[in-house]
Amino acid sequence: MYYSIGEVANATGIAISTLRYYDREGMFPNMERSNGGIRVFSDTEINTLKVIECLKSSGMSIKSIKEFLVWCGEGDTSLGKRREMFHARLAEVEKQIETLQETKNRLKYKCWYYDTAIAAGSEEVVKNLPVDEIPEDVRNYKI
Amino acid sequence: MYYSIGEVANATGIAISTLRYYDREGMFPNMERSNGGIRVFSDTEINTLKVIECLKSSGMSIKSIKEFLVWCGEGDTSLGKRREMFHARLAEVEKQIETLQETKNRLKYKCWYYDTAIAAGSEEVVKNLPVDEIPEDVRNYKI
DNA sequence: TCTTGACCTAAACCTAACTTTAGCTTCTAT
C-alpha cells in the first residue's frame, strides 16, 4: 500500500513537518516520489517509522538511529553490529527503568510527606516525625 | 555545614557552570554570599539540589521546578498546590515506566530477531518464521 | 479550465538546558 505524507501524519500522529525533517535527515533512503516530486510512503517507511519510534523512546538520537538504518541497508554483513546495538539499547532501557523506579519512590515519599502535612495542617509537624513514623515502603527514599 | 561551589560540584557531580546556571535561574533564593561575593552553599541548597534532581528525572522542566521552589518559600499556604504537584508527577512517572516497559519488550523482540538471524546466518530466514516460532514473551511486540 | 487543498523546498527560527569565553576579583598557602 502507498500513502501520502498527510495520510501518514494522520495515521501515526507524527507531524508532517517532522516526517519531512526525518526524510531530510535521510531516514527513508528508499522512499519513492511521484513524477511531480511528491513523497510516496510505502509499508517499508511505515515500518521504519515504528523502528524510529521504538529507538527514540529508548533514548537514542536521530543521528544514531539514522546510522542504524544505514546498516539495515547493508544487508546481512551488518547483522552483528545491529544485534550488538539492540542488546546495548535493551540494557540501557533497563537502567532507565530502574532510575525511574527510584524516582517514583522518591515521589511517593513526597506524596506521603504532603498528605501528612496537610492532614496535620502544617509542614513543621512532618519534618520532625521520627523515622519509624514514615511508611516502610518509602522510608528509604526520604529527600 | 557550608560548601563552596567547587565542593558541591565535586560531591554531586553537577558541573560548576550548571550550579551557577541554576542560581541564575533563581533555584537558590536564599543562598548566601561571602563578603567578597562568593557563593556559600548550605544544607538547604544541597537539599534543594536533591529535589531538583528528583523532579528533573521525572521529566519536569527547570522553569516548573523553579515555580515549585517558589511555592516552598510561601509556607503552609501552598501545601495544597505542592501536594497536587507531587501526585501529578507520580502519575506521570508511572506512565513513563509503562511506556518504557513497552519499549523494552520491543527491544527484546529485536534482540531475539537478530540473535536468530545470526544463528541462521541470514535475516531472510527470520523474516519468514511463523508466529508460533517467536518466543511467547515477545510475540506481541513484533515490529 | 479553474480552483483549491495538499504538497514541495530552502532557509530561518525556536526552546531547553547548558557550556564557553573573556576579563576581572578573591582567597589561600608559602
Add this chain to the structure above:
DNA sequence: ATAGAAGCTAAAGTTAGGTTTAGGTCAAGA
C-alpha cells in the same frame, strides 16, 4: 607579599529536534 587556584559576571555559543515561513507546484473534482 605574592602567586596561583578558585570564584565571579555578562554575554555569546551550542545542540537536538523540530517548527515556521515564504514562495511556489501538483493534482483532483466541478
